[in-house]
Amino acid sequence: MMEKVLFTLQVLVGLLSIIDTSIWILFYKWFNDSLRKLEPPTPGDRVPDKVLIITPARNEEDNIGFMIESLQKQDYKNYTLVIVDDASTDNTPCIVKKYASRDGRIRYLRIEEIPKGWSPKIYAIIRGLEEHDDGSYPVLVFLDADVYLKKESTLRILVSRAYTYNAIVSMNPRFKCKTLRCQLMETILTTLAHALFGFHQKRTTWFYGCCWAVTREIYYKLGGHRAFYNQIVEDRAIAEYARKLRINIQVINGIEYIETTWYSSIRETMEALQRILAPHIAHTSRRKLIGESILLTLHYAQPLITALASVVNPVLIPIALMNYIIQVAVHTKATRLNKHSLISALLTPITGQVLPITLLLSKQLRWRGRKLYCNS
Structure with a gap:
């Protein structure tokens, strides 16, 4: 009975890893689509006098x-x-x-x-x-x-x-970083901004x-x-x-x-994320936020989860490796865009956990030491 349960769990982990890999492939495409939609850096025909x-x-x-x-x-x-x-x-x-x-x-x-x-x-x-x-x-x-x-x-x-x-x-x-910690966070943010909310989408409403x-x-x-x-x-x-x-x-x-x-610093990045996500957090139930956090955790940590499962079943090793390679490839686009270290893409299964943690944290919003009391 226990062997059957373990086998079922291994199959489930493998399937989740394959699905996760497919999602990262979509992210890679959407990232490219977003960049292609950016306007060329050419001046207009008319110039204001001042x-x-x-x-x-x-x-x-x-x-x-x-x-x-x-x-x-x-x-x-x-x-x-x-x-x-x-x-x-x-x-x-x-x-x-x-x-x-x-x-x-x-x-x-x-x-x-x-x-x-x-x-x-x-x-x-x-x-x-x-x-x-x-x-x-x-x-x-x-x-x-x-x-x-x-x-x-x-x-x-x-x-x-x-x-x-x-x-x-x-x-x-280009997002300039003075520390590796900054690069680790900015690589994830640039990737998700273009992949999930890119300029190729008609519903995109930001600049x-x-x-x-x-x-x-x-x-x-x-x-x-x-x-x-x-x-x-x-x-x-x-x-x-x-x-x-x-x-x-x-x-x-x-x-x-x-x-x-x-x-x-990671702390400043989390404060910035809390400000950016404040409207979403304010209008989302706690239960849904927990669900979104779990999905984000699994999405980024899936290569690690599959790698751990491969200790029991070596068949999962190539699946875990492929999942990791595709995830890194997507984030490598962000490192090249911002001229950051490749390390920030290699560590995304770990650094990606900052996002679900930020979603779950509910605290006073701050900006450069000032408390914010604004509506979200």
């Missing part, structure tokens, strides 16, 4: 100087850059003021308090617009403080396409909020950031509303044009 750039910043002393210098090297020069300092406790204010004293296009604004119920990032953006938008800028640009424009034509491509097509235009950046441009007409047709004041993932909320209004959204292949720095 643009306003808003950059919220909090404790960005390691990044803000590089961001400013990359903007100063752009071949599109007629911009005003407003950096809104969200009560930084590091050297961010001094760095920004130093650049502002040498470059008349740079403005510095500091805010100390965030109104209850507001997203800190959105409030900073709104304050920047209130103080420095005089209504004469045909295109508005929103850049995160850790963004680096790699090529001199990056800004021109963004603003000219937004102006030409009267659209929201974003760039798919990269770290770097985007929009015409003034479209921005205020959407209600501006004020309409999304309490959203944790404001770029997705904006994209969803834009789709309802049938507003054109373009995402450009910007891997060679722009990069943004991802979080260095």
